[in-house]
Amino acid sequence: MKITARDFFTVPNSLSYIRLLLIPVFMIQYLTAVETKDYYLVGIIIVFSGLTDLLDGIIARKLNQITELGTLLDPVADKLTQVAVIICLMSRYEMMWLIVLLFIAKELFMAINDIILYRQGKKLDGAKWFGKIATAVFYACMTFLVAFPSIQTTTAASLMIITGFFLTLSFVLYGREFFKMYQK
Template identity: 45%
Template sequence: MTIRKKELFTIPNLMGYFRILLIPIFMYIYLNAQSVTDTCRALFILILSGITDFFDGIAARKLHQVTQLGKALDPVADKLTLGAVIFCLIRTIPGIQYLFAVFAVKELYMLAGNLISMRFHGKKLDGAAFIGKASTMITYWCLAFFLLFPHMPRLLQLILMMLCGGMMIAAGLYYLPTFYHFIKGD
């Protein structure tokens, strides 16, 4: 992927960089929270990231600034944000480290599948399928509930973690035949 200098500083790409810069800010505020107000500030950072994510896609299309960098940057910002939030919740939500493990394995599998496909056959996924987008959206919503209600009933915590994990696994399995065909050379 060759990146032209003018592609680096498009409005949508600047929003993507901004989302990535929000990650350590979120982590710092959340991990050092001393009150509900601090936790709400961290949640506000996450909501700001989500709003920016929503508008960067619209801006890219409306301003005709869809770039290869932007197509790569957007999912990277999503995955880094989700991973950071799940990681931060490990200290407050018992068992969420297993969700983090599912998330990490799925994302490493997706990365490896794309890299192997690109290396040997010049093919890669062209955007997320509906199930991948649904998995990301559901995970964001569930994580927001964990942030807002860290002391929710244990059964509800388990249901939300299983929902997220199940969606991640389903999304990963959905791409399995695609990667198989890419690697096989079909």
């Protein structure tokens, strides 16, 4: 892996830095929110973070700015943002611990298999469509939970179930991808 000084200053990597910097802003804003407008602002922060995630990939491909640093930085910023959202929502929604367990299981599974396969000279070629959909659904559902904290319990539970379904789907389909890679 070769990371150059130039890699640090690409537009896509700069967007990942912005996402990382938004994490403490989001957490502080959410945990200190009192009024409805405070929660809307937190929702806007999550939407903005999600848009930077979408844009950094598009820009990296369009401008041919895919870097080794970016392939590390982007998923780290994404996962840390998701963890921050989940942690904050745990303070409000009891069922969120199920999302936490599923998220941790999926990410550990992914990391362990990535390491094992990397040692065998194999590498998963970036995020798959089902991983991208799971991330988009996560952001959509969690943004709704963040921005509208007074929604009905059944609506909140439904959003968590939808998120859990897509996390599980992604988990299973990545498992299939890893299985295929082990077979090669």
